[in-house]
Amino acid sequence: MPTTGRTMTASIGNRHFVLRRLHSLLGLLPVGAFLIFHLWENSQSRFGAEHYNREVVEALQGLNYLVPIELLVIALPLLLHAVIGLAITREMRAEPIRYRYARNWAYWLQRLSGVVILLFLLLHVGMTRIQGLWTPAIRDDLYGYMQTLLSNPGFFALYLVGLLASVFHLANGLSTMAIVWGLTTSAAAQRRFAWACAGFGVLLAALGVHGMLGFLS
Amino acid sequence: MRETPSTIELRIRRQDGPDTPPYWETFVLPHAPDHNVVSVLMALREHPLTHDGRRVDPVCWDHNCMEEVCGSCAMLINGVPRPACSALIDQLEQPIVLEPLPKFPVVRDLLVDRSAIDAGLRKVHAWIEIDGAWDTHEPPPRIAPQQWAADYLYSRCMSCGCCMAACPQFGAGADFVGPAPLAQVRLMNAHPTGRHDKTERLHAIMAEGGLSDCGNAQNCVRVCPKAIPLTTAIGELGRQTTIQALKDLFGSS
Numbered sequence A: 001m002p003t004t005g006r007t008m009t010a011s012i013g014n015r016h017f018v019l020r021r022l023h024s025l026l027g028l029l030p031v032g033a034f035l036i037f038h039l040w041e042n043s044q045s046r047f048g049a050e051h052y053n054r055e056v057v058e059a060l061q062g063l064n065y066l067v068p069i070e071l072l073v074i075a076l077p078l079l080l081h082a083v084i085g086l087a088i089t090r091e092m093r094a095e096p097i098r099y100r101y102a103r104n105w106a107y108w109l110q111r112l113s114g115v116v117i118l119l120f121l122l123l124h125v126g127m128t129r130i131q132g133l134w135t136p137a138i139r140d141d142l143y144g145y146m147q148t149l150l151s152n153p154g155f156f157a158l159y160l161v162g163l164l165a166s167v168f169h170l171a172n173g174l175s176t177m178a179i180v181w182g183l184t185t186s187a188a189a190q191r192r193f194a195w196a197c198a199g200f201g202v203l204l205a206a207l208g209v210h211g212m213l214g215f216l217s
Numbered sequence B: 001m002r003e004t005p006s007t008i009e010l011r012i013r014r015q016d017g018p019d020t021p022p023y024w025e026t027f028v029l030p031h032a033p034d035h036n037v038v039s040v041l042m043a044l045r046e047h048p049l050t051h052d053g054r055r056v057d058p059v060c061w062d063h064n065c066m067e068e069v070c071g072s073c074a075m076l077i078n079g080v081p082r083p084a085c086s087a088l089i090d091q092l093e094q095p096i097v098l099e100p101l102p103k104f105p106v107v108r109d110l111l112v113d114r115s116a117i118d119a120g121l122r123k124v125h126a127w128i129e130i131d132g133a134w135d136t137h138e139p140p141p142r143i144a145p146q147q148w149a150a151d152y153l154y155s156r157c158m159s160c161g162c163c164m165a166a167c168p169q170f171g172a173g174a175d176f177v178g179p180a181p182l183a184q185v186r187l188m189n190a191h192p193t194g195r196h197d198k199t200e201r202l203h204a205i206m207a208e209g210g211l212s213d214c215g216n217a218q219n220c221v222r223v224c225p226k227a228i229p230l231t232t233a234i235g236e237l238g239r240q241t242t243i244q245a246l247k248d249l250f251g252s253s
């Protein structure tokens, strides 16, 4: 094929393309799926300390292959998504004030929320799963531990920010993912799907807040 | 109706050369009906006096068609990237603030070097290989009117660079080719002759600086003066590259 000029050429052999598509996919599977599961799991706090500690936490902690699952299905994909996400965030030249379009704000908030989630998760995972490794009291009565934590207004606010950032990031991420993979092409389809994702986000946020309040009842 | 002012006040970000620091100058001109930003700059060129009466070098800018088809007059007008020839003075807030089109290197004053757009078009193979100088024994290609209508939207791109200026992923130091070249890939891939190079174009936009660098901020489609459906093109190319990746992974057809 005769070609003039310098044409770029790449495909599945291209690291850049593969990493970006991997990043996109990981956001939904397994990271997004885990977020949904995690918020559902914690909404069980509504049924009291006994149910939450024994039926939910203990049942999960008793899973065979728990540690490999946690590492391979949750931690590693999240870490990969976060590292590539930070690299993507570095490319941003957002001008949210000059261009006040909703999608431009969503673009900017997607990156901002990513960084917020990362910081929140370091704290959240550190204070629960990691600290729980050498503090059996946390593992045995996670309900009570979370109740004490969330009774502190500062921590409640922090958890609320972490929750809403995660839910926004997933819901908005779903709507851009549909464009990245070519599920939605026309402007009308992209708009319709964005509304569907917003609806999903509101439901998920409600589930999450419901779970947080469950620890305080 | 807004009251018509008797003067036109311009605040212009000037720069004497590519590497010299920018500075601001204010000019006040008599109002005339039907002025647009290009015609005001022409009037200013006749008498380049600042508002405090200093005679300065005339302001340098680019223009050609005066009917929003050549794209050369794009600049930042009151903070928004748009062609100057179709920016009517009476519809603008005064003082009118003019700045060079961002993201492109300044040559002088409001004149920028937009060759990055051409480089992008070359990178993504945004042209059609015509057949040789021999008879192909094929009738002329036929395009259904519906497809023609959809493709026509993309053919109006005038490489003004407004979409690129507004794109948060495009700019110096980044590889991203930007929205305008991507939209041309969408157009050329649909063309009856151009589609023979579809795979090559898709492979081009699957490389560094290609489609994956779009972050879906969608500013491009909001500022494009020709209302080109850039984000539809980006979605369609998302689908085309997904299918291409599957073909490359598992074998084509």
Ligand code: HEM
Binding pocket: A023, A024, A025, A026, A027, A028, A031, A032, A035, A081, A082, A083, A084, A085, A086, A088, A089, A110, A111, A114, A115, A117, A118, A166, A169, A170, A172, A173, A174, A176, A177, A180, B214, B215, B216
């Ligand atoms: C609860 C954890 C997280 C979930 C559920 C999640 C989910 C997602 C999803 C579904 C997308 C859409 C992918 C696409 O548009 O192709 C996405 C995009 C993104 N994520 Fe995450 N993510 C999480 C954590 C993070 C973290 C910790 C960071 C980095 C600090 C991050 C940075 C990004 C960035 C920058 C994008 C935009 C990519 C683009 O537009 O090209 N995410 N995320």
Ligand code: SF4
Binding pocket: B071, B156, B157, B158, B159, B160, B161, B162, B163, B164, B179, B180, B183, B223, B224, B225, B226, B227, B228, B230
């Ligand atoms: S797509 Fe629109 S804004 Fe971009 S270069 Fe073409 S005409 Fe200008």
Ligand code: SF4
Binding pocket: B166, B167, B168, B169, B170, B178, B179, B213, B214, B215, B216, B217, B218, B219, B220, B221, B230, B231, B234
């Ligand atoms: S949708 Fe993509 S190409 Fe358009 S402005 Fe946003 S990042 Fe740039």
Ligand code: FES
Binding pocket: B062, B063, B064, B065, B066, B067, B068, B069, B070, B071, B072, B073, B074, B083, B084, B085, B086
């Ligand atoms: S002079 Fe041609 S677009 Fe303005």
